[in-house]
Amino acid sequence: MTFLLFAEQMLNGLQFGIMLFLMAAGLTLVFGVMGLINLAHGSLYMIGAFAAAAVAGATGSFVLALIASLAAAAAAGALIELTVIRRLYKRDHLDQVLATFALILILSEGTRWVFGSFPLYLDVPSYLSGPVTLPGGIQYPLYRLAIIVAGLVVAGGLFALIARTRIGIQIRAGEADREMIAALGIDISRLYTLVFALGAALAGLAGALVGAIQSVQVGMGEPVLILAFVVIVIGGIGSIKGALVGALLVGMTDTMGGVLLPRFFALFLDPSAATTVGASLGSMLIYILMAVVLIMRPSGLYGSA
Amino acid sequence: MKLTKLAMLATTALLAAGAAMAEGKVKVGMITTLSGGGAGLGIDARDGFMLALKLSGSDAVEVVIEDDQQKPEIAVQLADKMIQAENVDVLTGIIWSNLAMAVVPSAVAQEKIYLSVNAGPSALAGKGCHPNYFNVAWQNDNLHEAAGAYATKAGYAKTFILAPNYPAGTDALTGFKRFYKGELAGEIYTTLGQTDYAAEIAQIRASGADSVFFFLPAGMGISFMKQYADSGVGLPVVGPAFSFDQGILQAVGAAALGVVNTSQWGKDLDNAANQTFVAAFQQEYGRLPSLYASQGYDTANLLLSAIGKADIADKDAFRAALKEADFASTRGDFKFGTNNHPIQDIYVREVIQEGDIFTNKIIGVALEDHVDAYAAECKM
Numbered sequence: 180m181t182f183l184l185f186a187e188q189m190l191n192g193l194q195f196g197i198m199l200f201l202m203a204a205g206l207t208l209v210f211g212v213m214g215l216i217n218l219a220h221g222s223l224y225m226i227g228a229f230a231a232a233a234v235a236g237a238t239g240s241f242v243l244a245l246i247a248s249l250a251a252a253a254a255a256g257a258l259i260e261l262t263v264i265r266r267l268y269k270r271d272h273l274d275q276v277l278a279t280f281a282l283i284l285i286l287s288e289g290t291r292w293v294f295g296s297f298p299l300y301l302d303v304p305s306y307l308s309g310p311v312t313l314p315g316g317i318q319y320p321l322y323r324l325a326i327i328v329a330g331l332v333v334a335g336g337l338f339a340l341i342a343r344t345r346i347g348i349q350i351r352a353g354e355a356d357r358e359m360i361a362a363l364g365i366d367i368s369r370l371y372t373l374v375f376a377l378g379a380a381l382a383g384l385a386g387a388l389v390g391a392i393q394s395v396q397v398g399m400g401e402p403v404l405i406l407a408f409v410v411i412v413i414g415g416i417g418s419i420k421g422a423l424v425g426a427l428l429v430g431m432t433d434t435m436g437g438v439l440l441p442r443f444f445a446l447f448l449d450p451s452a453a454t455t456v457g458a459s460l461g462s463m464l465i466y467i468l469m470a471v472v473l474i475m476r477p478s479g480l481y482g483s484a
Numbered sequence: 485m486k487l488t489k490l491a492m493l494a495t496t497a498l499l500a501a502g503a504a505m506a507e508g509k510v511k512v513g514m515i516t517t518l519s520g521g522g523a524g525l526g527i528d529a530r531d532g533f534m535l536a537l538k539l540s541g542s543d544a545v546e547v548v549i550e551d552d553q554q555k556p557e558i559a560v561q562l563a564d565k566m567i568q569a570e571n572v573d574v575l576t577g578i579i580w581s582n583l584a585m586a587v588v589p590s591a592v593a594q595e596k597i598y599l600s601v602n603a604g605p606s607a608l609a610g611k612g613c614h615p616n617y618f619n620v621a622w623q624n625d626n627l628h629e630a631a632g633a634y635a636t637k638a639g640y641a642k643t644f645i646l647a648p649n650y651p652a653g654t655d656a657l658t659g660f661k662r663f664y665k666g667e668l669a670g671e672i673y674t675t676l677g678q679t680d681y682a683a684e685i686a687q688i689r690a691s692g693a694d695s696v697f698f699f700l701p702a703g704m705g706i707s708f709m710k711q712y713a714d715s716g717v718g719l720p721v722v723g724p725a726f727s728f729d730q731g732i733l734q735a736v737g738a739a740a741l742g743v744v745n746t747s748q749w750g751k752d753l754d755n756a757a758n759q760t761f762v763a764a765f766q767q768e769y770g771r772l773p774s775l776y777a778s779q780g781y782d783t784a785n786l787l788l789s790a791i792g793k794a795d796i797a798d799k800d801a802f803r804a805a806l807k808e809a810d811f812a813s814t815r816g817d818f819k820f821g822t823n824n825h826p827i828q829d830i831y832v833r834e835v836i837q838e839g840d841i842f843t844n845k846i847i848g849v850a851l852e853d854h855v856d857a858y859a860a861e862c863k864m
Contacts, residue, residue, distance in 0.1 A: 389679075462649075
């Protein structure tokens with residue numbers, strides 16, 4: 180494998196990891212602070228993408244589309260928290276899974292009802308389209324570089340928010356001891372709505388960013404949701420740092436595994452068998468990674484035991 | 485005890501009523517995908533089917549429609565319900581091959597006629613063929629074979645091929661290779677439902693290929709085409725119509741312009757049946773029809789032609805009437821081969837822009853009167 184191909188694949192892995200982080204950050208925050216399993220997180224990703232596609236279609240502006248995705252997903256998140264999720268905090272995880280699974284069905288069919296059954300059009304804006312040549316002669320799509328940068332900026336912002344602001348202190352305190360911060364006079368229900376909306380907004384942003392290079396369609400969030408769960412389990416539930424490390428690990432493993440394994444098997448198998456075996460094992464690799472991490476550290480890389 | 489008896493009586497009465505209602509009419513059970521990511525295909529097939537019934541003005545057909553959610557186990561439940569409780573005569577509508585494999589063999593064994601609007605798995609075309617099973621669309625390999633034939637004719641010598649790792653994906657690459665004479669620059673199986681193709685596109689770039697063939701239906705194709713166009717690789721692309729049909733072209737946008745794809749149907753095919761169909765479909769539903777819609781439309785017209793000739797109660801006569809395929813197909817010439825799969829021309833289309841709408845234009849014929857590769861294995 181040439182250096183160019185290898186470098187391009189590393190960038191692909193990095194970009195995929197960053198995307199996963201945007202999804203996983205919200206999921207892990209909600210789980211860490213509220214102890215809630217939210218299966219409908221993928222639907223918020225979908226809502227973000229649809230909102231972006233609708234606004235981009237109406238105005239032609241990609242920036243407005245991104246703002247719309249943040250706003251729509253945050254609004255949907257807040258609404259869901261106020262109407263449904265709020266009743267679930269005291270219930271056990273099975274009830275939460277059932278209720279949020281119902282939300283997936285309702286939101287999917289609701290989206291179909293509003294936007295129809297056919298995929299929507301959302302494209303990369305012209306100033307970000309096409310490939311650029313990086314030092315070393317690597318040809319790489321500019322838009323994917325932009326995703327990497329945007330993701331890193333969001334990650335930095337999130338860390339600053341958690342580590343340095345009053346809200347961040349409250350979030351961390353909420354993770355540590357829910358009853359205590361309520362006793363200290365913090366409006367816990369307002370904090371929960373805020374955290375949920377924040378997580379939803381991040382998912383919506385991820386949906387809009389990815390929607391421009393993928394297909395904006397009903398049900399687009401569920402495959403990503405599964406990976407996001409793998410990420411937070413690897414990283415340790417509730418840890419933003421864990422989500423970042425886990426996301427990058429999963430992104431790299433998935434991309435490089437899918438590329439390298441077929442080549443590895445081609446050394447001693449015939450080509451078509453090698454691609455089949457390699458591709459199958461490649462898609463299992465992240466779950467193997469998860470199993471290994473859980474054996475070594477049962478509460479994840481950065482999880483509190 | 486009394487209650488059980490009462491319930492049994494009621495059930496018997498209802499069953500009798502159901503049977504009485506079905507008399508004189510042919511009852512069709514349509515199981516198709518109306519929700520989830522693949523809903524666009526099922527909705528098009530259903531709309532095409534219902535349009536043909538409406539245009540015929542005939543009231544000889546009663547249709548029960550159910551959503552299989554693209555899940556095999558749900559399709560099986562629905563088929564059982566339709567056969568046992570609804571007492572249908574004909575089943576149709578399934579889009580996906582894995583669902584067809586779950587439903588069709590047991591339905592035809594129970595003496596129900598099955599008319600396929602889309603799925604054409606090789607297992608049902610060869611040794612597993614059945615007199616009660618008619619495929620009105622194509623055998624799965626067909627459009628890929630045509631793509632292989634086109635690539636050879638276009639002089640491509642080093643094609644990079646990729647498809648999802650599932651039965652229809654392997655069928656696709658097998659079909660392509662059957663008619664492609666050049667060498668392969670690479671062959672990749674992707675994960676089913678994969679949405680990011682950056683890794684595959686990097687491999688295409690590094691492979692030294694002169695062209696790309698891919699089979700990635702529905703949303704997978706949209707993702708691939710957008711990312712491929714943005715990557716600047718720029719090699720010519722060939723694919724089956726599934727990734728460039730009317731339902732998804734608007735979502736792919738300009739990235740698909742100029743792409744060559746193979747199909748047994750196109751909206752500009754010059755025959756009276758097709759012109760009627762395209763105009764009526766646009767008027768009824770306010771959008772252009774896709775190949776799935778044309779397949780649904782043809783299926784309904786085939787059924788109507790058989791109903792005009794034979795009584796559904798006389799299964800032998802009805803099957804013979806179906807086999808004659810005496811209807812005006814939107815594809816022009818249409819006939820069934822020995823295994824009840826179509827013998828038809830497969831065209832080469834190019835994606836063009838008409839005003840704001842992206843659509844396909846037929847630019848040639850890839851394979852004429854094409855018979856699928858499994859017909860010889862069918863002993864019927």
